[in-house]
Amino acid sequence: MAREQLLARVFVELADTLVADFDVIEFLHLLTERCVQVLQVDAAGLLLTDQADRLQLVAASSEQSRLLELLQLQADQGPCLDCYATGTQVAVADLAAEAVRWPVFAEAAHERGFAAVHAMPMRLRDQVIGALNLFSAAPGGLDADSAALGQAFADVATIGLLGERAAREQALLSQQLQIALNTRVLIEQAKGMLAERGSESVDEAFTAMRANARATNRKLTDVAHAVINGEVLLPHLARTGRGARRPPD
Amino acid sequence: MAVNGGNRTARAAKAWALIIGCAGGAPVAAEHVCRAVRAAVGVDGAALSLSTGMDSQSLVYATDEVARRVAELHFSLGEGPAVEAWTFGGASLAPDLDSATASARWPWFAPAAVQAGACAVFAFPLQAGAIRLGTLDLYQAKPGPLSAEQLADALTFAAASLGVMLHAAHPAAGPPEDVRPFDAMEEPRAEVYQAIGMIAVQLGVGLAEAFVRLRAHAFAEGVGVDQIARLVVGRNLRFDPDDPAGTPGAHAEPDL
Numbered sequence: 001m002a003r004e005q006l007l008a009r010v011f012v013e014l015a016d017t018l019v020a021d022f023d024v025i026e027f028l029h030l031l032t033e034r035c036v037q038v039l040q041v042d043a044a045g046l047l048l049t050d051q052a053d054r055l056q057l058v059a060a061s062s063e064q065s066r067l068l069e070l071l072q073l074q075a076d077q078g079p080c081l082d083c084y085a086t087g088t089q090v091a092v093a094d095l096a097a098e099a100v101r102w103p104v105f106a107e108a109a110h111e112r113g114f115a116a117v118h119a120m121p122m123r124l125r126d127q128v129i130g131a132l133n134l135f136s137a138a139p140g141g142l143d144a145d146s147a148a149l150g151q152a153f154a155d156v157a158t159i160g161l162l163g164e165r166a167a168r169e170q171a172l173l174s175q176q177l178q179i180a181l182n183t184r185v186l187i188e189q190a191k192g193m194l195a196e197r198g199s200e201s202v203d204e205a206f207t208a209m210r211a212n213a214r215a216t217n218r219k220l221t222d223v224a225h226a227v228i229n230g231e232v233l234l235p236h237l238a239r240t241g242r243g244a245r246r247p248p249d
Numbered sequence: 250m251a252v253n254g255g256n257r258t259a260r261a262a263k264a265w266a267l268i269i270g271c272a273g274g275a276p277v278a279a280e281h282v283c284r285a286v287r288a289a290v291g292v293d294g295a296a297l298s299l300s301t302g303m304d305s306q307s308l309v310y311a312t313d314e315v316a317r318r319v320a321e322l323h324f325s326l327g328e329g330p331a332v333e334a335w336t337f338g339g340a341s342l343a344p345d346l347d348s349a350t351a352s353a354r355w356p357w358f359a360p361a362a363v364q365a366g367a368c369a370v371f372a373f374p375l376q377a378g379a380i381r382l383g384t385l386d387l388y389q390a391k392p393g394p395l396s397a398e399q400l401a402d403a404l405t406f407a408a409a410s411l412g413v414m415l416h417a418a419h420p421a422a423g424p425p426e427d428v429r430p431f432d433a434m435e436e437p438r439a440e441v442y443q444a445i446g447m448i449a450v451q452l453g454v455g456l457a458e459a460f461v462r463l464r465a466h467a468f469a470e471g472v473g474v475d476q477i478a479r480l481v482v483g484r485n486l487r488f489d490p491d492d493p494a495g496t497p498g499a500h501a502e503p504d505l
Contacts, residue, residue: 051397052404053260057439065482068439174400175339178374182338185378188439189456192446192482202443202482228379228446228456 003038007149010034011156018160023219024180025187026210027160028059032132035153036061039146041134042114045071046157047080048122048130048177055084055130058184063191063206070108071133078105080131083119087128089151090119093141115139118147120154124167129177132157183221190224194233208233264289264405268413279310282385282413286406287312290399292371292387296320297410299383299418300335306383309414318365319388322358329358331384334372338381340404341372345392368392373407375414378442380457382418385410415461422454422461444478451488462488 001009014034017027028046035044045060045067055075060067074080079090079102092098093116099106109117116136122129132154134142142150159167161180166172191205200208212233213223227233267289271281283295294316297309306324311317323331330341343351343359347368351359362370367388375382385407395403416422441463449459463481466488467474480486 050404052401052408065439072438170394171342171344174342175334175337178339178404179337182374182376182378185442187378188442189378189446189449192443192448193450194446195443196447196450225379 007038010038014156014160021219023213023221024161025059025183026213026220028157028180029061029210029220031153031157031160032059032061035132035134035150039134039142039150039153041118041142042137043067043135045133045135046122046130047071047074047084047133048161048181049084049128050181051174051177055081056181056184058130058180064203066112070105070112070114070135073105073108074133076104077102079117079119080133083121083131084128087121087123089121089147091141091147092117094139096139109135113137116141118142118150120147120151122154122158122161124158124162124173127173129158129162129173186221186228187224190227194227197232260401260405261409264402264409268409277413279410279413279417282406282410283310283312283316286385286387286403286410289406290387290395290402292399293367293390294319294388296386297375297383297414298323298331298386299414300381309383309417315366315390316386316388319362319367319370319386322361322365323386326355326357326361328355329362330355330370330372331386334374334384335381338374338376340374340400340407342395342400343370343372344394346370347392362388366390369394371395371403373403373410375407375411377411377445377460378456380411380415380460382411382414382457412464415457415464419458419461422458422465438475438478440482441475441478444481447481448488452490459488 014027014031017030032044032046035041043061046058047055048058050056057068057071060071079092083090095106095109095115095117114135114137116139118134118141120132120134122131132150134150162173162176166176187206187209190209191202194200194205194208195202209223209227210220212218213220216223223233264285267285268277268281271284272278279297283297287293287295294312296311296316296319298306298320299309300306308317308320311320320331323329330343333341345351345368346359347363367390369389369392371387373385375385385403387403445456445459445463448463449456452459452462454462463477464474467477470477477486481488
């Protein structure tokens, strides 16, 4: 499919998610998945400020623990943190050359097979509320068009996350950020419970919950609540979903 | 001035130093958190309330009569920033209760709070995912927003309050002396929250109690919560429901 067609489909899909029964984690997860497809990178992740000096992971294109760890590392160092601090894009075409600047991050990224990284700020007027991270296995980084598109994804994430009122009112901005980060915590707790009950690994549990949410027409957050309250997710629904997780061609 | 992403540990350590100073050697309790947050954020008063539902709330401590009255108004009227914070799971900031916006939002609470002497109320949920214990409520006699610095401090104290209140709610799961400046070292990492979910299933307890057990065990072992969480998620450590002390039954060789 031509990139324009794919892009049109992706933005229609994201808009649908915003208009329908909105689930913040589902929306941000979908957005990171589509970044990977459209921008032809290998992984994407979003970090938000907790407004107490720290960036926290809120969504990633894959729930593999190895990727989540790499993203979380950036609370302490890395292009994402620099991007957040400066409010400007940080492009690193070859991470191997940045071992002095970010020793821990550069090594962790290398271990996971990433050679290049790009960070886009999530801006709201004069504030930065987080950053979108794009990882590539091959060195070189993004061309100018892809970088502009990546920034558009970051901006869509900001507006989608905050909604129109919270984007306008400072008091609501704080509330929305906290709700999103706390929902992420809720999802992690549900992942742990599901894994311990034996049906999934922690890495698979997210996929199982997401598939179940689609199959039962519920929000991802409602499924996570149900898991925490003891609901057993039917395995055939999870299997169906895992097959369906493949991104459209 | 806080550097983005750089000062969390320092901020949390400062908050805990203040709380422990207020406790003066006694086990840390709600009272000490409230007095410390009032001093650190520079507000006129603070209160901690527990909630188990819309109609089941209780005041644990208030620094003064106005703070107590604000908490009671929330309970009796069923609306206001604290109710909103608890319901939605995000800070609810009301910098000017004597305004048209506020009285449209909270028609009963806003004028009553102003009359009680609070023109600004800021409520923070005590929460970690599905765990939601209550709220930390701050008030100011005069209207005005919190600065970014004040907000960061208030959020840090809300996280500290969660630790204190968790232990207060589950005294059997971990002795009160376990309440210590854990939060200064606690990384908000996915693994910690996954481990809480796993421990809850292993012990057949709620998430709040599982959190206390995790913290108590980390304290007993003298390591960070994230280290214990990594062992649990890696299936190198299980918590045993038959052990009344709540310590893990099977110690794997820590493969850190």
